[in-house]
Amino acid sequence: SYVLTQPPSVSVAPGQTARITCGGNNIGSKNVHWYQQKPGQAPVLVVYDDSDRPSGIPERFSGSNSGNTATLTISWVEAGDEADYYCQVWDSSSDYVFGTGTKVTVL
Amino acid sequence: QVQLQESGPGLVKPSQTLSLTCTVSGGSISSDNYYWSWIRQPAGKGLEWIGRIYTSGSTNYNPSLKSRVTISVDTSKNQFSLKLSSVTAADTAVYYCARVYYYMDVWGKGTTVTVSS
Numbered sequence: 615s616y617v618l619t620q621p622p623s624v625s626v627a628p629g630q631t632a633r634i635t636c637g638g639n640n641i642g643s644k645n646v647h648w649y650q651q652k653p654g655q656a657p658v659l660v661v662y663d664d665s666d667r668p669s670g671i672p673e674r675f676s677g678s679n680s681g682n683t684a685t686l687t688i689s690w691v692e693a694g695d696e697a698d699y700y701c702q703v704w705d706s707s708s709d710y711v712f713g714t715g716t717k718v719t720v721l
Numbered sequence: 722q723v724q725l726q727e728s729g730p731g732l733v734k735p736s737q738t739l740s741l742t743c744t745v746s747g748g749s750i751s752s753d754n755y756y757w758s759w760i761r762q763p764a765g766k767g768l769e770w771i772g773r774i775y776t777s778g779s780t781n782y783n784p785s786l787k788s789r790v791t792i793s794v795d796t797s798k799n800q801f802s803l804k805l806s807s808v809t810a811a812d813t814a815v816y817y818c819a820r821v822y823y824y825m826d827v828w829g830k831g832t833t834v835t836v837s838s
Contacts, residue, residue, distance in 0.1 A: 615784075647824035649768075656817055656828040657768065668826065700768055704823045709781055710758070710770035 616705040618713035625719045632688040634716045636701035639682060644703045646684040648677060652697045660699075661686060688718070696720045723748040725818050725829035733812075733836050739805040743818030743829060750799045751776045756821040759792060759803045761814040762831075769814075773821055774801055808836045 619637040626632040636646060646664050649657035659668050661677040664684065674689045688695055701713035729741035743757070750757065758773040772782035774792045782790045786805070794801040805812060813836045819825035 645823060649825075656831050657825070658828070659824060659826050662824045662826070702768075702824060709783065710773075710821075712768040712770065715767045 616703070616708040616711050618701055618703065618711055620699075620701060620713040620716045622714070623717045623719065625721055626688075626691045627721045628691055628693060630691055632691050632695070632718055634686045634688075634699050634701075634718065636684040636686070636713045637682055638684075638703065641682055641684050641703065642680045644679075644705065646677065646679045647702045648675075648686045649700045649702065650695075650697045651700065657700065691718075691720055693720050723820060723827050725820065725827060727816060727818050727829045727832040729832060729834070731833055731835060733808055733834060734838050735809055735836055736807055739803070739808050739812060739834055739836070741803045741816055741818075741832065741834070743801050743803075745799045745801075745820075749796075750794065750801065751796050754822070757794065757801045758819045758821040758825065760817045760819055760825070761812075762817070763811075763814040771803065771805075771816075810836050812836050 648661040650660045651657040660671050660675045664679040665677040676687045678685050699716045724746045726744045733739045756773040756775050759771040762768050772790050772792045774780045774794050780792050789806045791804040815831040815833050817831045818829045820827040
């Protein structure tokens with residue numbers, strides 16, 4: 615089965631840039647999607663198809679994908695960005711696969 | 722604006738069958754080329770995809786749960802449902818329903834199911 619690996623935690627100061635990685639075998643050949651989940655809430659899609667944003671998601675959220683690593687970048691981090699973030703792909707043999715999740719802490 | 726709402730018992734006894742329903746509002750479950758999916762999340766842990774259904778009735782399941790899972794759809798009620806049999810404490814989790822393409826763009830708020838005698 616296909617495995618997606620994320621760092622357990624990322625810490626960032628307000629106004630700085632947070633980068634969350636998602637590692638997978640040749641993940642660059644797949645479309646990667648990212649979700650934000652705040653405590654006690656359902657996940658929210660923040661980036662789909664590597665780098666597209668749903669309506670209502672700030673431009674501060676951006677994504678990239680190449681080789682064996684996809685990255686979600688949050689620019690000008692705000693306190694409200696503190697949450698867990700999950701990457702996800704669709705794989706022909708595993709169907710929907712989620713990453714292990716990264717907790718973003720705003721210092 | 723499509724919205725999803727999960728419903729069902731919050732407590733299930735071990736070895737019994739967990740049954741949940743997701744009601745779709747603000748749009749037809751049959752419109753567009755979407756699948757409808759169930760995802761779960763044990764407390765403090767990550768997301769696990771359970772399975773999906775198309776309005777034709779076509780289903781796909783997570784291989785790790787396939788032997789115990791059944792997802793069905795009732796287009797007349799704009800609902801789809803999850804049944805998970807032979808549950809154990811390991812099935813205790815928040816269960817979400819979601820609208821799916823290759824990604825989940827609309828989620829329900831989730832419902833907590835505890836497996837305990």
